[in-house]
Each structure stands twice: as C-alpha cells, then as structure tokens.
Amino acid sequence: MYVGVDEAGKGPVLGPMVAAAVRADPDDLPPDVDDSKRVAPDRREAIAATLRDRDDVAVAVAYVEPDEIDAPDTDMNTLTVRGQARAVRAVAAAGDRVVADAGDTSEARFARRLDDCITSLDRTDAVPGVAVEAAHGADEDDPLVGAASVVAKVARDASVAAIDAAYPAYGGVGSGYPSDPTTREFLRAYVADHGDVPDCARRSWSTCTDVLAAAEQSALDDF
The missing domain is CATH 3.30.420.10 (Ribonuclease H-like superfamily/Ribonuclease H)
Known part of the structure; x- marks a missing residue:
C-alpha cells in the first residue's frame, strides 16, 4: 500500500x-x-x-x-x-x-x-x-x-x-490570498474597527504589517 x-x-x-x-x-x-x-x-x-x-x-x-x-x-x-x-x-x-x-x-x-x-x-x-x-x-x-x-x-x-461566516459584518473575506482585493479590504476594515488584525490572520505576513502601518499612519494624520 x-x-x-x-x-x-x-x-x-x-x-x-x-x-x-x-x-x-x-x-x-x-x-x-x-x-x-x-x-x-x-x-x-x-x-x-x-x-x-x-x-x-x-x-x-x-x-x-x-x-x-x-x-x-x-x-x-x-x-x-x-x-x-x-x-x-x-x-x-x-x-x-x-x-x-x-x-x-x-x-x-x-x-x-x-x-x-x-x-x-x-x-x-x-x-x-x-x-x-x-x-x-x-x-x-x-x-x-x-x-x-x-x-x-x-x-x-x-x-x-468558516472564517467568512465568522465575520458577517464585513461583507466577505475573499479567498484569503494577499492579492485578493476583498481580502485586503476585510483586513483594512477590521483593523480600522479593532486596532489589530483578526485571529484568523497570519500577522507575520507583510500584508498584515502593511495594513497595520497604514492604519497607524492614518491615525497620526487625523491627530
């Protein structure tokens, strides 16, 4: 076998x-x-x-x-x-x-x-x-x-x-790949609401680092 x-x-x-x-x-x-x-x-x-x-x-x-x-x-x-x-x-x-x-x-x-x-x-x-x-x-x-x-x-x-179903307020998480605009928009919206990426995200990926940095910069710009 x-x-x-x-x-x-x-x-x-x-x-x-x-x-x-x-x-x-x-x-x-x-x-x-x-x-x-x-x-x-x-x-x-x-x-x-x-x-x-x-x-x-x-x-x-x-x-x-x-x-x-x-x-x-x-x-x-x-x-x-x-x-x-x-x-x-x-x-x-x-x-x-x-x-x-x-x-x-x-x-x-x-x-x-x-x-x-x-x-x-x-x-x-x-x-x-x-x-x-x-x-x-x-x-x-x-x-x-x-x-x-x-x-x-x-x-x-x-x-x-299952991830998609767990976040119904965000209109879909997409495929989960960094190149997917729906996935990136989900991460941007989630970080804007919570100040961090969700538990389902690989925070060591550059996509997460970029989204968190952009949110931090936006907050500084609004200050």
Whole structure:
C-alpha cells in the first residue's frame, strides 16, 4: 500500500495551511482524480467525499494554524514538513511507500526531513519503516498525491468559508490570498474597527504589517 500527501494554503494571509494524506490502492481512486488546481470546485468536493466514504481508502487532514505559522522559530518549509507528516502519521502503516509533493527546492532534502518527522521514535505516533520520496509536480504526476491535493484544497476552502461566516459584518473575506482585493479590504476594515488584525490572520505576513502601518499612519494624520 502507499500514501500520497500534499498541502494547500501556503501563501494566504488568512486561515490555516492544510495538509492531507490519502492511503489507497491507486486503482481504487476516482478515474478523474488530478492536481486540485486542474479540477473544478464542485468535482473536487465530490472526489473528496467519495474518498472519505470508501472503506478501502484512508484519508487524514492536518491543520497548521496561523499562530503556528507566525512562530518566530520556524519557516514555511519546516511547517510544510510538519503538516504533511501529521497527516501521513494518521494513516500510514509500517512498510508503506509515501509519495509527497516536494515543498522545498531540493526534493531529496524534503524527503529526508519528512521521513525523519514521520519515523522519529521520539514521537508516540511515529510510523517506522516507511519509504518516503518527494517530487516537484507530484500532485500532477501521481494519482495518490493528486487525491491528497484535492482533499487538502477542499478542507482549506471549508476553513475559509468558516472564517467568512465568522465575520458577517464585513461583507466577505475573499479567498484569503494577499492579492485578493476583498481580502485586503476585510483586513483594512477590521483593523480600522479593532486596532489589530483578526485571529484568523497570519500577522507575520507583510500584508498584515502593511495594513497595520497604514492604519497607524492614518491615525497620526487625523491627530
């Protein structure tokens, strides 16, 4: 048996990064499973639901929340390893082959770090004896990694929908990405009302720093 693992939501300023792992025989996957970016949203949700409903497929999701992302002693590559490893440890068994979408410029380094995080005997949930490999573009080339990318994207979208519902007074939070005008307007309006970014925001992102600086400057100008 082997496990595919991928993540969604590295770049947004709002919400968690989400990693997902899928353990299955590739023949048991829906025939149109693919990299989540190449699958329509409705079909992504249908694929994710099918995977979760099947007894011969194991699915796990792990969340890396904004407070963990903002920690000063970490970086995005480490967070990606950590999130992917959490998801893999929830479904993998000794002897499994693990294929990951590489979250580092070096595929070998990412595979080595992921292997260490999955198999470390310092952890009570360690899974020894797995064989880990990583490749750029694995979400396009490997069906199980594609399946994991779909599950991660659906879970990430659900997190954004929950954030949106939590702030009904602001007319929507958008996609959560810094380039989204709706997201930026939500942050500007929230900071204007509360003097700080919301808990769902990654305050270490430059988007938040810029919004807070602009609000401070505006307050000085009005003084």
